Amino acid sequence: MLHPKLQKLEKSLTPSTLTQIFDPLLEQKKIELWLKRDDLIHPIISGNKWRKLKYILDHVLSLNAQTIISMGGAYSNHLHALAFAGKQLNLHTIGYIRGERPKQFSSTLSDLERWGMELRFVSRSDYRILRQYKNYNSLPGIQRGEYWLPEGGATKLALKGVAEILMEIEIKYDCLCVPCGTGTTMAGLINASLTDCHIYGFSALKGGGFLLKDIEPLLIANNNNWSIQLAYHFGGFAKANTELLLFIERFFNQYGIELEQVYTGKMLYGLFDLIKKDFFKSGQKIVAVHTGGLQGKAR
């Protein structure tokens, strides 16, 4: 059973629904496309953030820890959701931020500060060192009552929350699509998926080949029903061009669904491109996970 404080937070969230996308291209190619709307869960703890944090926060509360320490960039969706959740749950939060303290705070950093997160700016080399610490008590110098959470909330507990996405999908589908940063969300989906479904990750980063190596140790079975699309990074993490931004604008105008340019925009651009190129078989049903992150739109 979830900790009562977390149960209360969960009750305040909106259920994620499944929306079918109707488009002449999909009709022509005889492809059924559905979006799993995790973006609807909460304006801030949205998408995969809630899925990943749910059982981590439960663990924090069960240990009676009072402080969560984590890391991220100046636009981190992960720190944004964590700072907000920390405030809701009365937990102190500390964020190690990559790079120098900027003179002008991004809206993400301003929110973090407003929600009480203690910000510690660290050099890129120190940031890389922090990436080595994977367990909640493994950060050197960690004190009693403090809980270390690696970048992006990439832990095994995150996988348990991600698995719940699939439990909520009541239709039968052939393919599942998800954007990838660290690959943790994808690993959770692979672990929970049926083997007759193929899972396609879309790397948000250039050179996303590392995902193959990073996802493997998170898997509970030797599944080979997954692969990563590496070509839709648009120049690198958080990079975008006019074509991508126009796609996102058109998507909103056509379906009333907002996407952002870091993760979900790239995945859906890639997905439509693959459909155009007959990558998927006619008659296939695809579910793509909208992992939220809309706060990142205001870059």
Ligand SMILES: Cc1ncc(COP(=O)(O)O)c(C=O)c1O
């Ligand atoms: C909105 C959004 N979608 C997708 C991802 C990628 O998730 P993961 O790091 O688990 O691959 C992230 C990053 O955590 C994210 O913020």
